Amino acid sequence: MLKIIQHKIFLLTCGIILSVFVQAQNLKLIYNKPAENWNEALPIGNGKLGAMVFGGASQEHLQLNEETIWAGEPGNNVPKNTFDSIQKIRKLLNENKFEDAQKLSNTTYPRQAPKDLNYGMPYQTMGDLFIDFKGHENFKNYTRTLDIEKAVSAVSYEVNGVTFRREIFASFVDNVIIIKLSSSKKGSLNFCINASTPHLKKSIFTEKNQLMITGTSGSVDNKIGKINFKTVAVPVLKGGKLTSTKDQLEISGADEVVIYLSIATNFKKYNDISGNQDARVSEYLQSALNKKYEAELKAHIEKYQQYFKRVSLDLGTTEQARKTTDTRIKEFATSKDPDLVALYFQFGRYLLISSSQPGTQPANLQGIWNDQLNPAWDSKYTVNINTEMNYWPAESTNLSEMHEPLFDMIQDLSVTGQESAKEMYHARGWNMHHNTDLWRITGIVDGGFYGMWPMGGAWLTQHLWNHYLYTGDKEFLKKYYPALKGSALFYLDVLQKDPSKKYLVVSPSMSPENTYFKSVGITAGTTMDNQLVFDVFTNFINASKVLNENKNLSGEVKSALNKLPPMQIGQHAQLQEWLKDMDKTDDKHRHISHLYGLFPSGQISPFRNPDLTEAAKNSMIFRGDKSTGWSMGWKVNWWARLLDGNRAFKLISDQLTPAPIDNKGESGGTYPNLLDAHPPFQIDGNFGCTSGIAEMLLQSYDGFMYILPALPDALPNGNIKGLKARGGFEIDIEWRNSQLTKLTIKSTLGGNCRIRVAKNINLKSKTQLKNSTGENPNEYYQVNAVKAPLISEKAELKGFPMPETQVFDFNTKKNGVYIFETK
Incomplete structure (x- = not known):
């Protein structure tokens, strides 16, 4: 009997230990070997500085980035004297001479940038820092981690009975990267520090026992590198002892070493590079060196957690959580690992905090992490989806401040974009096309085939x-009202009558x-364009009403709004992508742009527009699931809006599969370091999936x-705390056996709160609920009604299956907290 009791106690103890171990891993990426390549290294960042930490035992390698190291110099890329060609293209399109229109677009804006223009500058790496350790080739008990709860990367291993440790973080307080090296035995640290940079104009040297790297960014096309x-x-x-050679x-014999790493440039603004990089580096270093390491680390964690800890997500744990992160990715498709979904969700939030801080540049195509001078797609800002996707989690996952760098860039573009609006389109206001860079270019990029899309500003202003x-x-x-107004003015001027004279189109x-x-x-009146202009116009009208501005202009915009084409359901019961019914059921293209109206916009709703919702679903089915990483991230959000959680989770599973070693193609997937693959690496898929899980x-x-x-x-039990909803509401949700069990709503603004829940839920609360009728009186929940769709006679709609739900209203007070439990 005693043995049985002892055995039960042993099993209980093991269970407790396992539970604690699993929980401890919940917000950590964990590996049992150093990174062998960039896609295994771990990202740290503070908005301005970024590093990929490789964690080697005999050599630590940090690949380094600073947000403003871009090729080129100030200047826009707006072509001169092309308005006549745009007018001719319009005429050719009206005459159904589509091939001729495309040829003229291609010759007017060639694929390779003309000598007097450029198609955008690449974001560039600074270079690399290396720490070479003597005698660390034979190591054991190795662990490498990234703690996304604290924004600290760590390495630990043993050599000849001595344990060596590293802590590495990019300080959110003092804008330096800090590396702490320690060991379990005094005097055991023996290493050298050296660096490299691929830039042509460079110098690496030591001065006063400090390692210096100076350089100038690259020249591309007709732009001279001036960063x-x-x-x-x-x-x-x-x-221990510190000595210097020429360049290392x-x-x-040191007991402990802390390395402070600072990077700065002469960049001040897109049109001002008069900054002093020497003074900035000294300022950053001085601030950090005046603090003890422990105080610096504490301040860093506290500032980071002000953002990160706003939202928690618990989806339960299994045995899988004991394994290394790369193994969990490999086994996700064949195992139950809900905790990896939670980790992936929070990793997206970690990346946004780490790559987009107030006062920094927005997160680019790779956030701030890039190891090349000429990265894929230049690591620019691609605004026909990718830049916007980077910021989808900003509001919903309670990171509004991380949105600020994007707002700053929109403000810049609303100035530089006046040149492209006036010169290319003879229009008021501002616009841009599908790409921009540090210099806030707004002209066409990549020629008249990919670049003839004057809608970038329209999408950005939605944010x-x-x-x-x-x-x-x-x-x-x-x-920011002037930016909204400027965008509306542009489309007011450029809209053209379509050949039927019924509608106004881009x-x-x-x-x-x-x-x-x-x-x-090339065409006119695409569904996405119509949806974007609809949002630009309605946003301007609504903003003008809130601010009591521009009543006459609002009337003019409303008149144009009423002349936009309705959405259309084509012959295959699909949501049409073009003004004419030309969709192909075998089209697997990664962009499904005409579903912008489903998400991130809210023009298509299952409850208000079931026919459009069914058509959008059919378009999704035709396109298929597997695609590039960002495309699958978008699809998670779409399937969530289609109220199909299982299909949304299937897309998450597709994304959480190991990315191929080959950096080409459109296979998506996830690298061992949890970064998204197009392939190659693009960060937008991470942000898209985080947004999708929230949706x-x-x-x-x-x-x-x-x-x-x-x-x-697949996620029957869990809880999430701190999600944000429109109208200033903060939401905590608990569920068990796939049923809501507790709901907490915090209201920061007050006003009517309208909630929709499953039909079988019986909510219990001190707060009085009433069945909803009519439109929500809350001003932040006003719905902009869309026109009834045109439906092809050939379309066979079967009806969209609606979930059984109930809708309640209750009044909230500012800063009030309202708790609901199920009976």
């Missing part, structure tokens, strides 16, 4: 209005990167908040 950068590494020793630092709907910040709206344009005939994509648990558009709208069978 001057400086990097300084300063080691602070406890015990040597440490011997301004969306931020207002989440925060209710009228001062913010007033500040011409010429395209449905991003897709074609309807072989090598022909599966909470949606706040269409006049109400929908609680657990797309909960998959």
Whole structure:
């Protein structure tokens, strides 16, 4: 009997230990070997500085980035004297001469940039820092981690009975990267510090026991590289000896070493590079060196957690959580690992905090992490989906401040974009096309085939209005109202009558990167363009009403709004991508741009527009699931909006499969370091999936908040705290056996709260609920009604299956907290 009791106690103890071990791993990426390549290294960043940490035992390698090291110099890329060609293209499109229109677009804006123009500058690596250890080739008990709860990377291993440790982080307080090296035995640290950079104009040297790297960014096309950068590494020793050679630092016999790494450039603004990189580096270093390491680390963690800890997600754990992160990715498709989904969700939030801080540049195509001078797609800002996707989680996952760098860039573009609007289109206001860079270019990029899409500004401005709907910040709206107005003015001027004279459409344009005939994509009145202009106009009208501005202009915009084409359901019961019914059921293109109206916009709703919702679903089915990483990230959000949690989870599973070693193709997947693959690496898929998981648990558009709208069978139990909804609401949700069990709503603005929940839920609360009737009186939940769709006679609609739900209203007070439990 005693043995049985002892055995039970042993099993219970093991269970407790396992539970603690599993929980401890919940917010860590963990590996049992150093990174062998960049896609295994771990990202750290503070918005300005980024590093990929390889964690080698005999050599630590940090690949380094600073957000403003871009090729080129100030200047726009707007071509001169092309308005007549645009007019001719419009005429050819009206005459159904589509191939001729495409040829003229291609010759007017050639694939390779003309000598007097450029198609954007690449974001560039600074270079690399190496720490070479003597005698560490034979090591054991190795662990490498990235703690995304603290934004700290760590390495630990043993050599000849001595344990060596490293802690590495990019300080959110003092804008330096800090590396702490320690060991379990005094005097055991022996290593040298050296660096390299691929830039042609460079110098690497030591001065006063500090390692210096200086250089100038690259020249591309007709743009001379004019970003001057400086990097300084300063080691602070406890015990031991520090000596210098020409280009490296040597440490011997140290007990502990902390290395402070600072990078700065001469960049001040897109049109101002008069900064002093030397003074900036010194300022950053001085601030950090005046603090003890422990105080610096504590301050860093506290500032980071002000953002990160706003949202928690617990989906339960299994045995899989004991394994290394790369193994969990490999086995996700064949195992139950809900905790990896939670980790992936939070990793997206970690990346956004780490690559987009107030006062920095926005997160680019790779966030801030790039190891090349000429990265894929230049690592620019691609605004026909990728840049916007980077910021989808900003509001919903309670990271509004991370949105600020994008707002700053929109403000810049609303200035530089006046040149492209005036010169290319003879229009008021501002616009841009599908790409921009550090210099805020707004002309066509990549020629008249890919680049003839004058809608980039239209999409970006949605983020301004969306931020207002989440925060209710009228001062913010007033500040950025000119950008909303400028975008509306542009489309007011460029809209053209379509050949039937029924509608106003954007011409010429395209449905991003897709074609309807072989090598022909240029057209007029694409569904996405119509949806974007609809949002631009309605946002301007609504903002003008809030601010009591421009009543006459609002009337003019409203008149044009009424002349936009309705959405159309084509012969295959699909949502048409083009004004004419030209969709092909075998089209597997990664861009499904015409579903913008489903997400991130809210023009298509299952409850208001079931026919459009069914058509959107059919388009999704035709396109298929597997695609590039960002495309699958978008599909998670779409399936969530279609209220199909299982299909959304299937896309997450597709994305959480090992990315191929080959860096080409459109296979998507995830690298061992949890970064998204196009392939190669693009960060937008990470952000898209984080947004999609949030959409599966909470949606706040269409006049109400929908609680657990797309909960998959694979996640029957869990809780999430701190999600944000439009109207200033903060939401905590608990569920068990796929049923809502507890709902907490915090109201920061007050006003009516309308919630939609499953029909079989019986909510219990001190708060009085009433069945909803009519439209939501809350100003942040007003719905902009769309026209009834045109439906092809050939379309066979079967009806969209609607979930059984119930909708309640209750009044909230500012800063009130309202708790609901199920009976």
